[in-house]
Amino acid sequence: MTPKILIVDDLVENLISLEAILEDFDIEIVRALSGIEALKLSMKEEFALVILDVQMPEMNGYETLEMMRQRKKTRYLPVIFVSAIHQSDLHIIKGIETGAVDFIPKPVIPDILRGKVRIFLDLYLQKAKLNRLLGDMEEANQNLKIAKNKAEEATRVKSMFLANMSHEIRTPLNGVIGISKLVQKTELDTEQQELMNIISSSGENLLMIINDILDFSKIESGQVQFETIRFKLKDVVENVYQLMKFKAEEKGIGLSYTIDKDISPVLWGDPLRINQILMNLVNNAIKFTHEGKVEIVLELLGDINGIHRILFKVIDTGIGISEDGKQRLFKEFHQSESSTSRKYGGTGLGLAISKNLVSLMQGDISVNSRLGEGSEFWFRLPLKISSATLEQTPDTSAELPKDIRILLAEDNLINQKVTKLNLKNLGLHCDIANNGQQAYEKHIREPYDLILMDMQMPEVDGLQACEMIRQKEKEHVDFPATYIIALTASSMIEDKKRCIAAGMNDFLSKPFSEKELLSAIRDVFKPKMQMCPLNDE
Known part of the structure; x- marks a missing residue:
């Protein structure tokens, strides 16, 4: 756009002269x-x-400029006075005080006028360029905002879809895994036991895939939350060892672990996430090892300002990984070799999830491997040392009181059967409510010690029923407070928050094991332990 200059003079010959x-x-x-x-x-x-x-008739230059400065559009418009009145500096001073940027006496020296005009034209062009850039930035920001809103909406819809799909799959899966575990405890011949093992293993593999997909979705959307609690690292490693040793024995390979004696027995961190990473690595090692052994090795790399830097290694004698395979290894939905998806199965998410979790805990992860010569997966984590000791784990062999009054609020008949049989195996009995309204009414008539509450039920859902019960307890101080555990196929962190906000005491995601159910019920009756402060050193 060509810049415009306004020349104001009551004499045409002066205008022509300036234009020239x-x-x-x-x-x-x-x-x-004028x-x-x-x-x-x-x-x-x-x-x-x-x-x-x-000097102009009707309205002189000073008056014209004063009027310009009173208007928003022309308040900062550059004005140069050109006049023959310059015998006194008073006229120049008045011109500047009125708001002019300069005062040029007549007759005009062309080079002076051109020089001053050039300066203000450059300023105008730079300002125009800056305004264009600001306009472009504003447009870009608007586009980014629109894109961000679309991305957030897409993430929300995806998370909602995954949460709904997870719930719908977990509900029947709870029946499949729960019943298979119960049947395995009955007298079966060899063939029947083998078939039940296949059903149970298939159900657990499906559950692992669902968990992988949900974990990846949480990491992708920034919804992963970490705990910072005291824990024994040996307990985490021992748990992984106990869970995976049977799988190793089935394949005829060895499984062992070694922990550096210089590692502090009690640390601060998130044992659940460390367990998850180790489980992924050990599970993969066993999967891709046909003979030999798998070792878990923990080494202390150093200790700075009360923080251990620990190296976790999972070493196997398996098939190994090619150089090309290592490049793809920690990417989502990829396995090291193109054929392994079909041969070994899996989502290809385990290592991607592990890498993200390690990174979020300020660590790093990698692999040393050669094709046909086994692999060494490793990750390093900084973990704060705790000077405190952990109390002994409560004796879990102690029997639960048999007079516990338990109410199961669950609308799914199969899940009712599974939970009822699990409780029966623990020597406990429960009454059934088919929805939240029934649960509330039954509890009001004759209060229960424990309510196992499903989240999604017809008429009145678990959250509403819990809120109704808590409101009743507030209004009647003599009404006994009951312990409510959410038993639900919803497994997202938001679901747990909603349950706790509604007044529930604990959260157990389906499908759950008999051991998990027992642990949750024990929490109802064991003495509440004082929470330790985070800074104990």
Whole structure:
């Protein structure tokens, strides 16, 4: 866009003279023969500069500029006075005080006028360029905001879809795994036992895939939460060893672990996430090892300011990984070799999840391997040392009181059967409520010690029923408070938060094991332990 300059003078010959001086500039010159005409033009058009005569009839240059400065559009418009009145500095001072940027006496020296005009044209062009850039940035910001909103909406919809799918799959899966575990405890011949093992193993593999997909979705959307609690690292490693040793024995390979004696027995961190990473690595090692052994090795790399830097290694004698395979290894939905998806199964998410979890805990992870020569997966984590000791684990062999009154609020008949049989195996009995309203009414008539509450039920859901019960307890101080555990196929962190916010005491995600159910019920009756402060050192 060509800059415009407004020249104001009541004499045409003066206008022509000024135009001649400025003819080499790439500008559009607009004439005004009076101050009034100049004011009208300045409100209608955009000017880079005004060259304004002082002596004019009706309205002189000073008055014209004062009017310009009172209007928002022309308040900061550069104005140069050109006048023959310059015998006294008072006229120049008055011009500057009125708001002019300069004062050039007549007769005009062309080079001086051109030099000053060039300065203000450059300023105008730079300002125009800056405004364009700001406009482009604003447009880009708007586009980014739209894209961000779309991405957030897509993430929300995806998370909702995954949560719903997870719930719908977990509900029947709870029946499959639960019943298979119960049947395995009955007298079966060899073939029947083998078939039940296949059903149980298939159900657990399916559950592992669902968990992998949900974990990856949580990491991707930034919803992963970490605990910082005291824990024994040996307990985490021992748990992984106990869970995986049967799988190793089935394949005829060895499984062992070694922990550096210099590692502090009690640390601060998230044992659940460390367990998850180790389980992924050990499970993969066993999967891809056909003979030999798998070792878990923990080494202390150093100790700085009360923080251990620990190296976790999972070493196997398996098939190994090619150089090309290592490049793809920690990417989502990839396995090291193109054929392993079909041969070994899996989502290809385990290592991607492990890498993200390690990174979020300020660590790093990698692998040393050669094709056909086994692999060594390793990760390093900084873990704060705890000077405190952990109390002994409560004796879990102690029997639960047999007079516990338990209510199961569950609308799914299969899940009712599974939970009821699990409780029966623990020597416990439960009553059934088919929805939240029934649960509330049964509890009001004759209070229960424990309510196992499903989240999604017809008429009144578990959250509403829990809120109703807690409201009843508030209104009647003599009404006994009951312990409520959410038993639900919903497994997202938001679901747990909603349950706790509604007044539930604990959260157990389906499908759950008999051991997990027992542990949750024990929490109802064991003495509440004082929570330790985070800074114990």
